[in-house]
Amino acid sequence: MSITNVVRRKxxxxxNYHHGDLEAxxxxxxxxxxRQTGPDHLSLRAVAQQVGVSPSAVYHYFPDxxxxxxxxxxxxxxxxANMQREALxxxxxxxxxxxxxxxxxxxxxxxxxxxxxxxxxxxxxxGFCKIExxxxxxxxxxxxxxxxxxxxxxxxxxxxxxxxxYGELLSWTAVQGASTLIVEGHLPEAAFEDLxxxxxxAMRAGNMRAGSK
Amino acid sequence: MSITNVVRRKxxxxxNYHHGDLEAxxxxxxxxxxRQTGPDHLSLRAVAQQVGVSPSAVYHYFPDxxxxxxxxxxxxxxxxANMQREALxxxxxxxxxxxxxxxxxxxxxxxxxxxxxxxxxxxxxxGFCKIExxxxxxxxxxxxxxxxxxxxxxxxxxxxxxxxxYGELLSWTAVQGASTLIVEGHLPEAAFEDLxxxxxxAMRAGNMRAGSK
DNA sequence: GTCGGTATCTGAATAGTGTTCAGATTATGG
DNA sequence: CCATAATCTGAACACTATTCAGATACCGAC
Numbered sequence: 065m066s067i068t069n070v071v072r073r074k075x076x077x078x079x080n081y082h083h084g085d086l087e088a089x090x091x092x093x094x095x096x097x098x099r100q101t102g103p104d105h106l107s108l109r110a111v112a113q114q115v116g117v118s119p120s121a122v123y124h125y126f127p128d129x130x131x132x133x134x135x136x137x138x139x140x141x142x143x144x145a146n147m148q149r150e151a152l153x154x155x156x157x158x159x160x161x162x163x164x165x166x167x168x169x170x171x172x173x174x175x176x177x178x179x180x181x182x183x184x185x186x187x188x189x190x191g192f193c194k195i196e197x198x199x200x201x202x203x204x205x206x207x208x209x210x211x212x213x214x215x216x217x218x219x220x221x222x223x224x225x226x227x228x229x230y231g232e233l234l235s236w237t238a239v240q241g242a243s244t245l246i247v248e249g250h251l252p253e254a255a256f257e258d259l260x261x262x263x264x265x266a267m268r269a270g271n272m273r274a275g276s277k
Numbered sequence: 278m279s280i281t282n283v284v285r286r287k288x289x290x291x292x293n294y295h296h297g298d299l300e301a302x303x304x305x306x307x308x309x310x311x312r313q314t315g316p317d318h319l320s321l322r323a324v325a326q327q328v329g330v331s332p333s334a335v336y337h338y339f340p341d342x343x344x345x346x347x348x349x350x351x352x353x354x355x356x357x358a359n360m361q362r363e364a365l366x367x368x369x370x371x372x373x374x375x376x377x378x379x380x381x382x383x384x385x386x387x388x389x390x391x392x393x394x395x396x397x398x399x400x401x402x403x404g405f406c407k408i409e410x411x412x413x414x415x416x417x418x419x420x421x422x423x424x425x426x427x428x429x430x431x432x433x434x435x436x437x438x439x440x441x442x443y444g445e446l447l448s449w450t451a452v453q454g455a456s457t458l459i460v461e462g463h464l465p466e467a468a469f470e471d472l473x474x475x476x477x478x479a480m481r482a483g484n485m486r487a488g489s490k
Numbered sequence: 491g492t493c494g495g496t497a498t499c500t501g502a503a504t505a506g507t508g509t510t511c512a513g514a515t516t517a518t519g520g
Numbered sequence: 521c522c523a524t525a526a527t528c529t530g531a532a533c534a535c536t537a538t539t540c541a542g543a544t545a546c547c548g549a550c
Contacts, residue, residue: 086527102404104317108508118529120510129508182404190403191315191395195462230475233455233464237472238447241454249408251446259450262443269482299498321537331500333539342537 087125103187137193145205148173160220167213171239178243224270300338316400350406358418373433380426384452391456437483
């Protein structure tokens with residue numbers, strides 16, 4: 065899709081005094097520095113310097129440093145959702161096999177994102193960004209994609225109705241937890257594929273009228 | 278040897294100049310401040326002041342602030358394991374029912390810990406403490422307790438051998454992920470009991486010779 | 491008991507931080 | 521074209537982590 069463009073002004077961004085789109089530039093610079101230094105250890109002044117602007121200029125766009133970090137988080141959630149969307153687009157088809165592959169790839173993308181940039185992952189889930197609507201994932205693209213994947217698994221008979229009920233919850237929490245535990249060194253990297261295997265098995269629970277209540 | 282300055286050596290803490298056990302006092306004070314302010318926003322000077330000591334005194338026990346925070350993390354992991362041990366001790370018995378209750382309570386304790394003190398939970402899993410032996414959970418008490426719980430579930434016929442294989446991985450990651458997502462506001466608090474229900478169902482997968490390969 | 495050595499802690503200093511605010515600079519609407 | 525608003529600067533303030541020379545209290549040995 066298109067990038068967040070410079071729509072504010074109708075002319076081209078100046079290079080001299082006025083920056084053009086300082087807000088976005090600050091977010092990008094902050095993202096870059098967080099990737100290197102971690103969400104703690106981020107310096108507001110370093111962000112300003114990277115953009116080539118005075119530290120006080122930041123306060124025209126963000127009330128404080130934490131707000132800037134929070135905005136970085138917003139951007140990261142969008143980026144992750146886009147990456148997941150792209151991953152899903154690579155696996156078309158309505159077969160059970162395709163649905164299973166999509167489901168796996170959705171989790172893998174989540175984990176790869178976390179594992180490639182631990183500091184950005186920590187920023188997203190380390191209490192640095194304030195979630196606006198608590199526990200409300202309507203309109204959350206990533207959640208909707210997961211829902212779609214699970215619906216496909218149900219429609220193709222891969223998972224049972226009883227398991228479908230817990231699909232989002234179980235998948236999201238397990239993938240999220242595995243990402244955290246691997247990134248923080250509590251589990252080896254190879255554990256993630258094992259987890260996906262375990263999730264596949266788990267999701268088949270309740271199938272075949274598995275009697276035992 | 279005179280009586281006056283003898284016996285006081287290793288036992289009692291001094292109150293005057295020498296603190297007695299400054300190292301532990303600093304860790305405790307840091308823990309207390311992190312609970313209030315979060316792992317970022319922790320001030321070394323505030324820690325020193327709370328103990329009633331000069332900021333530079335800290336550097337006799339820790340090379341820098343991050344090391345102090347890391348030591349707080351070590352303590353928290355021990356505390357969590359102890360809390361889980363106590364929770365398990367309340368539910369004795371070798372029946373399937375007891376084993377199921379223990380398994381559930383183990384996850385609940387993990388989550389309660391996270392949910393009651395979000396800032397401490399963030400300290401543990403937010404990249405603030407350096408894990409010594411990466412991905413090696415031999416000797417990790419919490420992990421051993423989980424293993425024991427799962428063995429009991431297998432022995433009492435609650436879970437299948439095929440599912441047992443993924444028991445630790447699936448349980449730990451799901452509970453960890455749910456704790457994070459709830460603490461950070463992405464899921465409502467009530468979702469955790471739902472997750473435990475889903476986990477119960479998932480764990481029964483592979484039981485009853487559930488044919489479908 | 492006194493003395494020397496050592497571990498422990500202080501005080502001051504340095505460099506860097508987030509944040510505020512009066513004012514300089516530039517762009518824009520009337 | 522000018523007044524007004526938007527944008528950014530520079531200096532200042534209080535605070536931070538960290539270093540280091542030196543003061544203080546303890547310890548074991550004499």
